[in-house]
Amino acid sequence: MANNWSLCGACYSRHLIKPSEVWCSECNAGLCRGCKKHHSVSKDTQNHTVEYKKLPTEVVQIAQVCKIHKERYELFCRKHDCPCCKICGITHNDCESLFDINEYTKNVKTSNAFREIEKTLLEVVNNIKRIITNREDNLESLKNKEKEIENVIKQIRTRINKHLDQLQDDLILNLMEIEQLENSKIQKLLTALKNQEEEITEYQENFTIIKQHASELQIFLAMKNLEKDIAVKEQFIESITKSDSMNQVNISCQVNQLSLQEMTASVQRCVKINVSSNPCDLSIQKQKDRQAQISVAHSTRKIDSLTLTLQNHINTGLKNVRGCSLLPGGRMVFSCFSQNKLSVFKSVGLQDFEIKNIADTFDVVYIGNDCIAVSSGKSFPINVINIKKNKREKTIKVSTFSDGVKYNDGVAYIDGNLIYCGREEGLPMISCFDGSVTNIVSNNALSYASYVSTFRNKLFYTIHRDDSVTCCDFQGKILWTFSDASVLKTPLGISTDNNGNVFVAGANTDNVIVFSPDGKRYRELLSHEDGLIRPQVLHYDTSTDKLLVANEKNDAFLYDVK
Structure with a gap:
């Protein structure tokens, strides 16, 4: 027993x-x-x-x-x-x-191995969902092609006499059989993929429960079991992407015009249904592969050698800007706290569209899949907005009536989790998947309008009430703190590049300061002479080496960083 x-x-x-x-x-x-x-x-x-x-x-x-x-x-x-x-x-x-x-x-629970499994679980589920979406799109295209070919066949039918009715029936039947055959192949793959998705989702749910309730030893041993199971799932996905089952299936028809002109007693088939299978352009990329690419693409850069070149001066037309982010494709998004709206700009600096009536808007961060997370600057939920569909997709509650008021100001995204500045709560980390919360920094209360950024296993955050910039690890251990109001007064927005250099906006010194990863050296990159007037926020895009800096009112600047 x-x-x-x-x-x-x-x-x-x-x-x-x-x-x-x-x-x-x-x-x-x-x-x-x-x-x-x-x-x-x-x-x-x-x-x-x-x-x-x-x-x-x-x-x-x-x-x-x-x-x-x-x-x-x-x-x-x-x-x-x-x-x-x-x-x-x-x-x-x-x-x-x-x-x-x-x-x-x-x-x-806070080890790199534990977080790596969480990342891999999320990655596997996302990959499965992408494959499912791809196959469902193929099903829809097959249906559309079926309708197109059916119309062609019906048009041909009108050109010949009633003796060709049987031919029409045979052709449509042949079309349906071919479509159903290809449909059944894809449906079979989809069934297998959805079963795998359910299993991985169960792993995720179990892993969250383990994280909250299991003993350290149970977690460690469970991780060993999960690593083996995940490896099998990854092999399954990789085998699918390399097999013919991921080929883009298409159906088409060939019309023999000559046969139509030969109206004889013996009517030959004038239409042939063809099936073509082309390689799928869907790429499944593992996080380890991305990390390898990043390590190769970016060489170590010291702060003394950084050079900024102005690429664009954007007139946002906004007041009380509290958040900004560079989006894929070069677009930019700014949040206006006083008007509770988001403004999206094209890469050329012209406004694309606005999103209003989404509750309070403070900081913004891109979280993938055409979505951004928007903090409230108050105790209201964090909203997830789909900027492609211009609508709210999800709300993430940070407080309830039972646990009191909890604020969310600056926000950062890392591997399926949001880390936000919670004032007296410190730096909580909340899962975008199930809403579970882990307090990273709970022994250091933050001020209103604090901001946070991440780099590998480190966190960087600002506290403007004491003009400080702090670096800590994911266990909350303080690694270094900088505080000198003559250099940086009222630090707000913060971001990091691919080498761990830390960029901070000084609202009351009208400047941007860059710190070395160890916090021992700093350098002023931008000042009032560069057009900075109470700069509030900034964002460094690690994929393009672009730096976006936004003043409190009207002006924003996009720089290329070398």
């Missing part, structure tokens, strides 16, 4: 069968209602962590003790990629990579 999560372990040892209500990760046993109360007051177990059965069954059932020696796992062998008890450790004496398992499980 050992480790049976569904039954109370204490009762079972007394030959009683009772269902468990909670699970104690340290006792590695389930507890019924009565035993749970005793467990919570017992001197030996009152400090144990018990959890309601929210964890997936396969995670709860992961053994935390050695199956052979019945001892708790205390070591981990990197060579054999397995946990060991002290007795097992003797057999691994020759393994140089034998370490204390507590060092591996410490801070596992």
Whole structure:
């Protein structure tokens, strides 16, 4: 019965069968209602962590003790990629990579490996959705082509006599059979893809639950299992993209005009339905591939060698600008806090369109798939706006009536999560997928209109009330802080380039300062002489090496950075 999560372990040892209500990760046993109360007051177990059965069954059932020696796992062998008890450790004496398992499980929820699995899960789901969309588009095009060819056939039918009625029926039947055959192939692939999507979605849901409720060891061991499962899913996607099933299927017809002119007793087929299959132009790119491309494309640049060339001077016509972002294709978006609207500009600097009536608008950040996230600057939700459809797609709540008022000012996006400046709450990170929240920096209250940016495993944020710029890691550990009002007064917008250099807008010094990644050196890049008058926000586009700087009113400037 050992480790049976569904039954109370204490009762079972007394030959009683009772269902468990909670699970104690340290006792590695389930507890019924009565035993749970005793467990919570017992001197030996009152400090144990018990959890309601929210964890997936396969995670709860992961053994935390050695199956052979019945001892708790205390070591981990990197060579054999397995946990060991002290007795097992003797057999691994020759393994140089034998370490204390507590060092591996410490801070596992915020480890790079944990975040990497989250990123990969999100990436796999997105890739599956892209393939599904591609195949559904192909289905729609097949239907459209079917209608086109059917019209051609009907037009031909009008040119001949009634003896060709049967020919028309045969042709349409042939068309339907071919379309249905190709349809069935794609439907079969779609069914398989949707099954995979459901499995990955379940992994994501389970992973979120694990993150919130599992013990460190459970998470670590669950990660090992998930890594193998994810690898299988990635191989599945890769095999699909390389197979003929991803070819773009098309149907067409050939009309034999000569046969139409030969009106004889024996009428031959004058139309042939053809099927062509062309390679799909959909590319599935892994995050690891993108990281490799970035590392090759960008060489290390020091702040002393940076040069800015003005590309465009944009007249936004806005007042109280609180956010800006460069979009794919060179477009730009600005948020106007006083008028609660977004203004999108073309790459040439002319206004494209406005989006109004979407509640309060503070900072903006591009999150992919033609969508931007817009913070409120108040306690209202963060809105996700589709700038292609010009409509709100989603709202992400940051506070409820039960947990009080929680603000959201500056916002940054990283791997499916939004990190926002929450004033007294510090820097919470909220998942765009399920809305779960993790507090990264909770011991340092931020001021109103603080902004945040990320680079790899570091966070950078501004606090204008003490004229400071701070760098910390994802565990909230402060790495460096800069504060000198004679250099940078009222720092607001902040952004980073591909090398970790930090760009900050100084509203009351009318300048933009760039800091080295370690915060030890700084340099003034732009000043009042360059047209900066109370610059509020800026955004560095790492894909194009462009820097967008926006004044509080009217003027914005786009620079090429070398």
